[in-house]
Amino acid sequence: MSSFRYYFRSESAKQAKIIAPNREVPIYCTVSNITVSGCCLQVGATVQLPEAFHLVADDEDSLNYACRVVWRKEGQLGVEFDE
Numbered sequence: 001m002s003s004f005r006y007y008f009r010s011e012s013a014k015q016a017k018i019i020a021p022n023r024e025v026p027i028y029c030t031v032s033n034i035t036v037s038g039c040c041l042q043v044g045a046t047v048q049l050p051e052a053f054h055l056v057a058d059d060e061d062s063l064n065y066a067c068r069v070v071w072r073k074e075g076q077l078g079v080e081f082d083e
Contacts (some may be wrong), residue, residue, distance in 0.1 A: 013031075013032070014030070014031040014034075014057065014058075014063065015028065015029075015030060015031075015057075015059070016029055016030070016031050016041070016055055016056060016057055016058055016063060017029070017055070017057075017058055018041070018043070018049065018053050018054070018055055019054040019055075019056060020049060020050050020053045020054075021050060021053065027043065027044075027049065028058065029041045029043045029077075030042040031063070032076075036081075037080060037081060038067070038078065038081055039078075039079055040076060040077070040078055041055075041077040041078075041079060042075060042076055043076070043077060045074050045075040049069065049077065051068055052066070052068045052082075053066075054066055054067070055067050055079070065081045065082070066081070067079040067080065067081055067082065068080055068082055
């Protein structure tokens with residue numbers, strides 16, 4: 001069985017922060033893969049996240065996106081970048 005993707009998916013292990021509305025402390029995560037339209041995030045299994053948030057790199061990289069959740073699994077999120 002093959003998997004069809006609209007965009008090339010690049011593997012990553014970049015550390016990032018989730019900036020959620022009405023939350024003072026960022027949530028740290030790992031970007032496990034990324035495309036031009038979204039990414040997969042590794043988060044703690046017990047982390048409660050809203051449907052929309054801002055994702056920024058944990059270093060000086062240019063990763064800075066408004067995101068919305070499109071799927072959830074224990075410890076993982078699939079997000080789409082808002083334009």
